[in-house]
Amino acid sequence: MKTDIFEPKIIAFMCNWCTYGAADLAGVSRLEYPPNIIPVRVMCSASVSPHHILRAFQNNVDGVLVGG
Amino acid sequence: MAGTQGNFKVSLTENPRYIDMDKCIACGLCAEKCPKKVDDEYNEGLGKRKAIYVPYSQAVPLKYAIDDTICLKLTKNRCGICEKTCPSGAINFADKAKEKTLNVGSIILAMGFESFDPSGIDSLGFGQHPDIVTSMGFERILSATGPFGGHLCLPSDKDHEKAPKKIAWLQCVGSRDENRCSNAYCSSVCCMYAVKQAVMAREHSHDPLDCAIFYMDMRTHGKDFDRYMEGAKKNGVRFIQSRVHSVVPSQDHQGIEMRFIDPDGTIQNENFDIVVLSTGLQISAACVDLANTMNIELDHGNFVKTDSFNPVSTSVPGIYACGVFTGPKDIPQSVMEASSAAAAATEYISSARHTLTKEIVIPEERDTEYELPKIGVFVCNCGTNIGGVIDVPDVVAYARTLPGVTYAEENLFTCSQDTQDKMAQVIKEKKLNRVVVAACSPKTHEPLFRQTLINAGLNKHLLEMANIRNHDSWVHASEPARATKKAKHLVRMAVSKSMLLNSLFETQLPVTQSALVVGGGIAGMTAALSLARQGFPVSLVEREQNLGGNARKLFHTYMDEDIPGQVKTMIHQVNDHPMIHTYLGAVIEHLDGFVGNFNTTLATPESKVTIDHGVAILATGAVEAKPDEYLYGKHDAVMTHLEFDGRLNKKDPMLDAAEDIAFIQCVGSREAAHPYCSKVCCTHSIHSAVEVKKRNPNANVYIFYRDIRTYGKRELIYKQARDMGILFFRYDLESKPRVTPSGTGVNIRILDHILKMPVSIDVDILCLASRIQARDNQSLAQAFKITCDSDGWMLEAHQKLRPVDFATDGVFLCGMAHYPKPIDESIAQAKAAASRAITTLARSSISVGGVVSRVNEQLCSGCQGCIEVCPYNAIQMDEKKHVVNINAALCKGCGACAAACPSEALTLEGFNNEQIYAQIKSAMGA
Numbered sequence: 003m004k005t006d007i008f009e010p011k012i013i014a015f016m017c018n019w020c021t022y023g024a025a026d027l028a029g030v031s032r033l034e035y036p037p038n039i040i041p042v043r044v045m046c047s048a049s050v051s052p053h054h055i056l057r058a059f060q061n062n063v064d065g066v067l068v069g070g
Numbered sequence: 071m072a073g074t075q076g077n078f079k080v081s082l083t084e085n086p087r088y089i090d091m092d093k094c095i096a097c098g099l100c101a102e103k104c105p106k107k108v109d110d111e112y113n114e115g116l117g118k119r120k121a122i123y124v125p126y127s128q129a130v131p132l133k134y135a136i137d138d139t140i141c142l143k144l145t146k147n148r149c150g151i152c153e154k155t156c157p158s159g160a161i162n163f164a165d166k167a168k169e170k171t172l173n174v175g176s177i178i179l180a181m182g183f184e185s186f187d188p189s190g191i192d193s194l195g196f197g198q199h200p201d202i203v204t205s206m207g208f209e210r211i212l213s214a215t216g217p218f219g220g221h222l223c224l225p226s227d228k229d230h231e232k233a234p235k236k237i238a239w240l241q242c243v244g245s246r247d248e249n250r251c252s253n254a255y256c257s258s259v260c261c262m263y264a265v266k267q268a269v270m271a272r273e274h275s276h277d278p279l280d281c282a283i284f285y286m287d288m289r290t291h292g293k294d295f296d297r298y299m300e301g302a303k304k305n306g307v308r309f310i311q312s313r314v315h316s317v318v319p320s321q322d323h324q325g326i327e328m329r330f331i332d333p334d335g336t337i338q339n340e341n342f343d344i345v346v347l348s349t350g351l352q353i354s355a356a357c358v359d360l361a362n363t364m365n366i367e368l369d370h371g372n373f374v375k376t377d378s379f380n381p382v383s384t385s386v387p388g389i390y391a392c393g394v395f396t397g398p399k400d401i402p403q404s405v406m407e408a409s410s411a412a413a414a415a416t417e418y419i420s421s422a423r424h425t426l427t428k429e430i431v432i433p434e435e436r437d438t439e440y441e442l443p444k445i446g447v448f449v450c451n452c453g454t455n456i457g458g459v460i461d462v463p464d465v466v467a468y469a470r471t472l473p474g475v476t477y478a479e480e481n482l483f484t485c486s487q488d489t490q491d492k493m494a495q496v497i498k499e500k501k502l503n504r505v506v507v508a509a510c511s512p513k514t515h516e517p518l519f520r521q522t523l524i525n526a527g528l529n530k531h532l533l534e535m536a537n538i539r540n541h542d543s544w545v546h547a548s549e550p551a552r553a554t555k556k557a558k559h560l561v562r563m564a565v566s567k568s569m570l571l572n573s574l575f576e577t578q579l580p581v582t583q584s585a586l587v588v589g590g591g592i593a594g595m596t597a598a599l600s601l602a603r604q605g606f607p608v609s610l611v612e613r614e615q616n617l618g619g620n621a622r623k624l625f626h627t628y629m630d631e632d633i634p635g636q637v638k639t640m641i642h643q644v645n646d647h648p649m650i651h652t653y654l655g656a657v658i659e660h661l662d663g664f665v666g667n668f669n670t671t672l673a674t675p676e677s678k679v680t681i682d683h684g685v686a687i688l689a690t691g692a693v694e695a696k697p698d699e700y701l702y703g704k705h706d707a708v709m710t711h712l713e714f715d716g717r718l719n720k721k722d723p724m725l726d727a728a729e730d731i732a733f734i735q736c737v738g739s740r741e742a743a744h745p746y747c748s749k750v751c752c753t754h755s756i757h758s759a760v761e762v763k764k765r766n767p768n769a770n771v772y773i774f775y776r777d778i779r780t781y782g783k784r785e786l787i788y789k790q791a792r793d794m795g796i797l798f799f800r801y802d803l804e805s806k807p808r809v810t811p812s813g814t815g816v817n818i819r820i821l822d823h824i825l826k827m828p829v830s831i832d833v834d835i836l837c838l839a840s841r842i843q844a845r846d847n848q849s850l851a852q853a854f855k856i857t858c859d860s861d862g863w864m865l866e867a868h869q870k871l872r873p874v875d876f877a878t879d880g881v882f883l884c885g886m887a888h889y890p891k892p893i894d895e896s897i898a899q900a901k902a903a904a905s906r907a908i909t910t911l912a913r914s915s916i917s918v919g920g921v922v923s924r925v926n927e928q929l930c931s932g933c934q935g936c937i938e939v940c941p942y943n944a945i946q947m948d949e950k951k952h953v954v955n956i957n958a959a960l961c962k963g964c965g966a967c968a969a970a971c972p973s974e975a976l977t978l979e980g981f982n983n984e985q986i987y988a989q990i991k992s993a994m995g996a
Contacts, residue, residue, distance in 0.1 A: 013993055018513070026511045029540030030096075030127070037546045037556045040563070040993045041537070043512065045921065045981055048939065049965025053974075057987055061994045 010064035012039045015054065017047040021069030039067070046070065071177075071364055075388025076419055080172045086165035088136035088144070089122075093160035095483070096124065096132045097455045100152035100161070106140055110217070114207035116225055117217030122152050127215045134160075157453025158483060175419035176388050178411045179374070181360070183351040183394035186244025186253065193250075194243065194347055199319040199326060200226040201344045205239075205263060208346045212270050222274040224343060234279065234343035237271055238328060239264040240314050241285040245350030245398075246785055255371045256785040257350030258398035261289040264348045265299050268307045282308040282342070284330065287777035291749045292400060293869060293889040294859075296740055317345055333823070351398045364389060371783065373397045378627040378894040379636050382411040382901070390414050398782045402873040403895065409874065409902035413600050416908070420604040423912060435573075436527045438503040443569045446477040446502035447561060448493060450484035450509035452539055459543035461554045465508065468558050472565045477502060484509045490522050497526035504568040508536040508561050529573035531920070531980055536564040559993055566992040570985045576919040579959055581666035582684040583911050586611065588658065588850070591619025592893060593885025594689035595640050596900035597907075602649035604904075606911050609681045610644065610652045611672060617641045617652065619691050620886075625715040627893055628757045628787050634719060653679065661853040664960050665880025666916050685880045685907040686854065688864065689900060692886035695843040697737045700809040700836065707815045707835055711754055714837045718761060728769060728834035731762055732818055734807055735775040738841030741803065746861050749890045751839035752779040756791045758837065763794045771796045772831060774807050774820060799829065809836065842890035854881050855943045863889050874903045878943060879960060882906050921980045922961040923968055927953045929975035936967035936976055 016022040022043050028035070044050055047070020055066050072079045106121035113119075121141040122134055142149035143163055153161040185206045188196040195202050201224050203211070214220035223230045241264060245257040265288075268281035288309060290299045303309060312330045320327040325341045332338050353372040361368055367375040367385035374384050374391040382390045392407035393399070399407070416423070447469040451457030462480045469478040477500045481489045484507055497505065505528070507519050512535040520530035538557040546553040583606055587598045590612030598608045616622075618641055624633040644650050653674050660671040668686060672679045694712050701708045709717075717725055725731075733755040739748040752775065759771045773791075775798060780788040792798070800823045801807055807820045815834040822829045844862025851858055856876045857865045864887045867875040874882050884903040885896045910916070923944075930953040937945045937954065944960035945967060956967075956976070965978035974983060 011994065013990060022511075023513055026513055026537075026540040027127075029511075029544035030098075032544055032547070034545055034548060037542070037549060037552045040556070040559055041541050042563075042986065042989050042993070043537075044965065044986070045978060046964035046966055049969045049978055049981065051969035051983075053983065054969075054986055054990070058990050061990055063990070063994065 010038055011062075012065040012067060013058045013063050014039050014041050014067040014069060015044050015047065015050045016041050017070035018043055018045050021047070024069075076175050078174050078177055078388065080174060080177065082170045082172065084168040084170060086138065086167055087133075088138065088141075088162055088165045089134050090160045090162055091131065091133045092487070093158045094133045094156075095158055095160075095452065095455070095485075096134065097157065097453060098134075099155045099157065099454075100134060103151050103155045105149065105151070106142055108137070108140055113210045113217045114204065116203075116207055116210055136161075157455070158486075175422060176390065176415035177364075178415050179361075179364075179366075179384070179389065179391040179395055180393045180408060180411070181354075181357045181395050183398075184354040186251065186257075186349040186352050188243050188347050188349055191243075191250050193316045194240070195317040195319065195326065195345070196347060200224075201234075201326060202317060202319075202347065203344065204243075204347050204349045205260065205267065206349065208267055208271075208344070209263075212267065212274060220274070222271055222279075233275060233277065235277065236280040236282070236325070236342045237268070237344045237346060238326075238340075238342040239268065239281070239283045239346045239348055240317070241283065241348045242313075243347040243349045244352065246286065253350055253352055253371065254786060254789065255373075255398060255783050256289065256781050258289070258781040259400045260348040260350060261285065261287075262292065262295050262298075262400065264346070265290065265302050265307070267346065269298075269302050269305070272305070272307070280308070281306075282310055282340075284310050284312050284314050284328075286311070286313060287779065289777065289779045289781050291747045291779045291781055292402070293863065294746070296747045297745050300745060351394050353395065357395065366391075369783070370786075371397075373783065376894075378629055378631050378892070379897060380414075381894040381898045382407055382414050388418065401870045403898070405871060406873050406895075406899045406902040409905040410898040410900075413604075413901040413905035413908070416905075417600060417603045423604075432524060433527045435524075435529055436503075438529070438532070438573065441501075441503050443474040443504050444476045444500065444502050445472075445474045445504040445506060445565055445568055446497060446500060447472075447475055447479075447506045447508065447565065448484050448489075449478070449480045449561070450507070450539075451480060451482050452509060452543075453483065456509070456539050456543045456557075459547050459550050459553050460538060460557045461550070464554055465538075465557050465561060469506075469508075469561050469565065472562060474504070474569050475565060476500060485515055485518060490518075490525075493522050494526035497523070497528060503528065503532060504571060505533050506536060506561065506564045506568050507533065508538045508557065508564065510539040511535075511537050511541075529575075531574040532568070532571050534564045534568040534571065536560040562992045563989045566988040567985045570982075570988055571980070574920050574979050576917045577958075578915040579666060579918045580915050581910060581913055582668070582682045583914065584608065584683050585907055585911065586668065586670055586681060586683040586686045587689060588686065589619070589689035589691055589885065589887070590614070590617040590644075590652065590654075591689060591691045591885060591896075592621045592637065592640070593691065593887075593896045593900040593903075594619075594687070595644050596897050597687045597689060597884055597904045598650050599640070599643055599647065600901050600904035601907065601911070602647045604908060606649065606908070608650045609683065610650055611656050611658065612652065612654050613657055615655050617644060617654075620694070620712070621893065623712045623716060624893075625718040626757065626761070628753045628784055633893065658850065658853060664957055665878075665910060666959065668880065685882065685910050687900075687903045687907060688850065688854065688856075688881065688883045688887055689885045689903070690845055690847060690850065690887045692842050692844055692890060695738050695841040697838050697840045700734060700737065700807070700838055701811065701816060702838055702840075705811055705816055707833070708809070708838065709835070710838050710840045711751065711758070714758060714835075718758065725762060725835070726766055728762075728766075730770045730772070730815070730831065730833040731759070731835045731837070732772040732774065732831065732833040733759060733837045733839060734809075734818075735773065735778075735839045737838040739839075740776065744841055744843075744861065747779065747890075748839070748842040749779070750842070750892050753784045753787065753892065755837065755839050756780060756787055756796075759796045760787065760791050760794060763791075763796060772799060772818075772833070773797070774799045774801055774818070776801060776803070799823075842886065845887070847887065854878060856881060856883075863887070874899055874906050877941070880910055916959065918958045921963040921978070922958045923956050923963070923965065923976050923978050925954055925956055926975045926977070927951065929973045930954055930971075931973055931975070933972065935970045935972065939966045939970045941966065 104120035109115040110119035210216040390411040392411040393404040656674040882903040884899040932952040
């Protein structure tokens, strides 16, 4: 029997100056995490408007992370 | 070193690194395979490192090096595994030391300090138990990059699981001590770092953690430091005034036993799990040697001998020093001194500015506006860093199928010089007009690839990066198939965004190469002179009718330099300098413009004057508060420091006649209404007391204090005062001295903290160490768009790292407007402000544009919501058109305005909604 495992797709808006850098450092430190997260680099978390988040959900994203 | 000021010849030896810096990509494979381990000195020996290593994870440049004292290949000609492992061939065992000769005009020594080594002091038990650590060691324990990953645990526990319940800090280890070491000075920073460590340790601890700090005087004299300490006290950190007698690992293996006499005079034994020795700062033997070779005079503590009016000049003209090498100090003060040394070093050689500049020839940019997108995708293997996990050929093949992509290739190292050259060639040949690089992080490599685009005649903003290393192969190494799939997502997103990229342009805005300095005290005059000496015209504005400020009323510095005399010289220098125009009795009425292009209207007694200037330095100073206690203003025997200094200057016979003189500290400072330390008063009172004693050795001099804060080298004058027989009485805020009239003098009653008995003293003169108070800077703050903190001090851009900058570009601060400070620190900060100002003034134009916000006037409704959110004051309302304007010179490209705009009238170039929507859409599938 074949079972479908739910694999959520998560979009992460990452501030260039902190979260994006932290995600870079996670790589340098080889910290493993599931590949479900898709980064979108922004210049400040304040530049993420509700439109961006809604647009993500409209495109069938399962979760949104705003890191800043 | 040979030569003299303006023309030094310096020989340097560059020790071999055994790594080709151009080839090393810091992937870390070498260190992973290296078999040789040693104690990691960066982690104070609490962890291990390999023979091939980077000193610490944030090291710049992030390149490996081989320790040739332990490397098996270099010591025994065995191993060499790193050479086989390195994917980029960066290892070079044949590397040799290189000799270099430099021809320079000035030299700056910023050689730092070493932490005092407490192993020589048996009673402290360092080295006898792993849970007795130095403050540097504890700093590493708390750090996320430290030996235990930031988890607070006992170093003695092999599994790093057992958490401490009680931690003690012992202050003044290797400072203020001539018995167990020879460091008579105070290290100035340990009190504050101990409080910080206690607060942070409690934050790191899951269970309630008992923190106790054993101290002599708590010296938290910096900006906001006292507040921090009071906050720690309130949260339960214990402060115990006691010099600990002995630290011994306890017999029953229950931690570490400390024996001390508590403030009530009782002997106490208490056990702690970790004991932190707050070790002081000292100058290393190597630095002393170098100073000796350069003939630089050092003081008793081996610090560079400087004077208050030239705080960064050594005894050798043309050689300057900054940081702890000139005396113990904290980060903000070190940063200020560093900028200050830069200003001092360039004053003498400023005529050489720009003489070695080389012009870069940039190929002409191709106009791609009307071309259809032709996207080139370059996928990097990064040796095996990406290619070892992700199926790169598969990603390249996939990229070729994406709309708009006309070219795709894989590279071993996209960042290598030969690939860069090839890329530029391909861009030209294939007439690419968008470039996607799927490799590492844009944070590290975007500038490099932008340069490649420039070299290929493309606008540098037509680049998009897909971070398939840091965000993919490095973090999904155990799931190669999913990592490859994610790499395709990331490439697809980058391609779809790149389709919508536009060329962005930067324009050059001319800079008015002159400065406005507000405030004609010591700080303002120093800044003005430094700028003028480097060839920049200065308008110096002073509200009073004469220059000099508070300094005119002072007597001597703690190093016995005559302040009024020096100020007079400085006023002459200002008045005689052809580049300085002084406006006395003038105030700022109106200010317009922004960095590089300010326009100020002054109201002078004669007329209104308008001045164009590129930068402004605010040096408006502070005032001595008038006390409202201790009979001040009600009795002639009671006076403030400035009044007392006036009498010292006049050689007032009243002082010589006085048999008993007292000083009360912290008058108005460090209280609920004004919870800050005025920083200068302890030294000031003690210096005045010593002066009184010198003039009249028979006089009885008393100082009533809460903590004596003679930080740094000032500690020596405190010792001198005690040796001279000046008496010190400690009091608490709860039991302040009581002052009543007693004939021509006053009577002071206090509960003595040692005798536990009331003491009554009649004195002829009582000098009050009155608080230093901020001026009302309201209108100035509004004009310059700067902020002041709750105590009224002007708020710098960053308290540690940008101590003379404001968040507003082109405006700088110095002197007591920032916080109370002694003359040497005011002068250092003033020169630092000049130095920072010159970073703008030295340029004839500034580059404006690129990734900044833009307004579509047709869509803007003039609601001004964006003005509210802009952190840089870059947006103004155009009242005529009823739309907003963005000043591209001030915009930092954060895009907060674009998110706030309800009509999408504002967009951040390079990150506009269409581009982000395209990324979102393509993240979910083609």
